[in-house]
Every structure is written in structure tokens, then in C-alpha cells.
Amino acid sequence: MYYSEIKYCDIADGEGVRTSLFVSGCRRHCPGCFNAVTWDFCHGKPFDKAAEDEIIASLEPFYVDGLTVLGGEPMEPENQRALLPFLRRVKERYPEKDIWCFTGDTVEALLGLPLRAGDTAVGEKYLPGVTEELLECIDVLVDGAFREELHDITLRFRGSSNQRIIDVPATLARLREGVDPEQAVAPWKDDPVFATHTM
Numbered sequence: 001m002y003y004s005e006i007k008y009c010d011i012a013d014g015e016g017v018r019t020s021l022f023v024s025g026c027r028r029h030c031p032g033c034f035n036a037v038t039w040d041f042c043h044g045k046p047f048d049k050a051a052e053d054e055i056i057a058s059l060e061p062f063y064v065d066g067l068t069v070l071g072g073e074p075m076e077p078e079n080q081r082a083l084l085p086f087l088r089r090v091k092e093r094y095p096e097k098d099i100w101c102f103t104g105d106t107v108e109a110l111l112g113l114p115l116r117a118g119d120t121a122v123g124e125k126y127l128p129g130v131t132e133e134l135l136e137c138i139d140v141l142v143d144g145a146f147r148e149e150l151h152d153i154t155l156r157f158r159g160s161s162n163q164r165i166i167d168v169p170a171t172l173a174r175l176r177e178g179v180d181p182e183q184a185v186a187p188w189k190d191d192p193v194f195a196t197h198t199m
């Protein structure tokens, strides 16, 4: 896997202060994509042990709330495989910090469930032995493709209104309890101060 950038003390891509890893590679090519330079799977630098170590060290200070993974598309199959051991390492080292992930895929597509009306899948994203394990490392998933006609600058952490901010552990738990997939997706609960207005 390659990555285009690591941002430190990022306050735009998830709650609190974060380290953000922008991975390279995306086959979806949404019109109006905010970061089209990352569509190329070889853009930037190889994601090697030095980059991993740098991120792990950056998460140490008490004021850093967690890690965000975005791109590009973290859920492209080759990126999922590369991210799984790394996110496990982050979770093991910092169980108290959270991991956010931004994807153009929906959680339904990632888990091989029926898609909602209007959603599309680009290639097979459910990888047995990988995808579910990767989602288990993720606390919050911002899912869905960016849609220009639904673009709304007042949305917090999202570019278009079709995208959802999902509480992943709660969603996986509901699915395991047998809740119908159409009802299983649990929204992430925003701070009430932000949840009551759209800034």
C-alpha cells in the first residue's frame, strides 16, 4: 500500500485531535472528489514500517484522541489487507483511543449485504477473513460515495447528505444478534452541542 499524506493534530477528519493517514488508490472516481490525486494506487510513498512507527508515536500524547484512515479508498481490497495488521497494532497499543475510517463504500457493501436504493458498489469489497476483522478495529465509519448533487457544506465530517456516520461496534453487535440488516446500522452519536445544529 502507498499513502499520500500523514496529517498530525488534524481536527477536521473526526472528533477531537487526530493523526490522519491518507492512503492511495481508489477505483470509484466520484465526480467532485476532494482528493483525486490519491486515485493512483502508487501515489505518494510506500506505507512501510517507518511510517507505521511514526503514526504510532504520534498517537502517544494524551491530547490525541485517535487515528483516522481516509484516502483514497481504505476499503480497496489491497488497502484492506495492508491496513488490517496496522489497525490491530494501533488498537493493541492504544485501546483507549478511537479509530475513524472514511470510505466511499457502504457498510452493506463491505459486509456483502443487500445495498440500499441509490447506493452502488465498485468491485467486490467483502474479503473473507479480512473485512469483518478490519471493521472490528474501527469505531466510527463514515460511509457512502460522495455525491455532488447532495453536497452540503453544513454537514459535520461529511461531504454529501447520503453519507452516514456509523457506530461500528454497535452495528456489528446488532447484526450478530440477528437484527434485520436494514435496521441494524447504528448511527454514531455526536456531541449534543453539535448534533443540534448543522455547523
Ligand code: SF4
Residues within 6 Å of the ligand: 026, 027, 028, 029, 030, 033, 034, 035, 036, 038, 071, 072, 073, 103, 104, 105, 145, 146
Ligand atoms: S470514494 Fe472518496 S477518494 Fe474515491 S473518488 Fe469518491 S470521494 Fe474520492
